[in-house]
Amino acid sequence: MTTWNDLVGFARSAYKVLEERPDEVRLLYEFDDDRSQTVLLGREVLDGQHEWVQIASPCGEVAYVDLKALLEEVGHNTVAAGVAIMGDYVVLRHSLPLENMDPNEFIQPLALLAATADELEEQFSGGDDY
Template sequence: MATWNDIAAFVRSEYRVIEDTGDEIRILIEYEDDRSQVIMVCREVLDKQEDWVQVASVCGLVADVDLHLLLKEIGETSVVCGAVIMGEHVVLRHSLPLLNLDINEFLDPLQLVADTADHLEETFFGGDGY
């Protein structure tokens, strides 16, 4: 069984941490084309009893995008992550239960969320602000 402390220790040792508040760790994923993506790895507790890890990344401002086209693109190209609105931002996120979690079940979704958010940010928002 993985715990939040196991995941947090792994993230801290393997990624470039830019902010760490204990239950939320922000990391920077850098790409060869000089683009980058900030990823939030957060501890979530479901129903006050089950520990989960959530991987999330902002891709842009809601006001700057056609949500229909953005959601269509996600539906056609992504097998991981859902899009949500948090405040003024479009955020991609994926959650995993920590009970019986193997590290590869965390790594692949983390990379897919980062890559998808970066792709959407470049395609729909025309920049690299997140």
């Protein structure tokens, strides 16, 4: 994969696409235990020339999450991803350059981020809403 279009084509073939816009794709990442996680892929362009993909997944609504406890949990137990607020949601987020990206450089971080967001959602929100 070397471009956003390549990544979107790969995502269409490997995951269930819920929604697609020119610079954003919303996927459903499904786990073996019948849980699932919504994952957003966003195209970012740095310096007007370098394409990156931003992977984000919600783990709760800001108004209902103990942010201090969540940040401590992420700080102690998360290998890859940062926490951000996007709109009304707390999300885990990770970014990768698309140039020369091997599929495993996308698949593994996506799986790790989705699983971690799902675990945090269950721990801090008590459900499987996202």
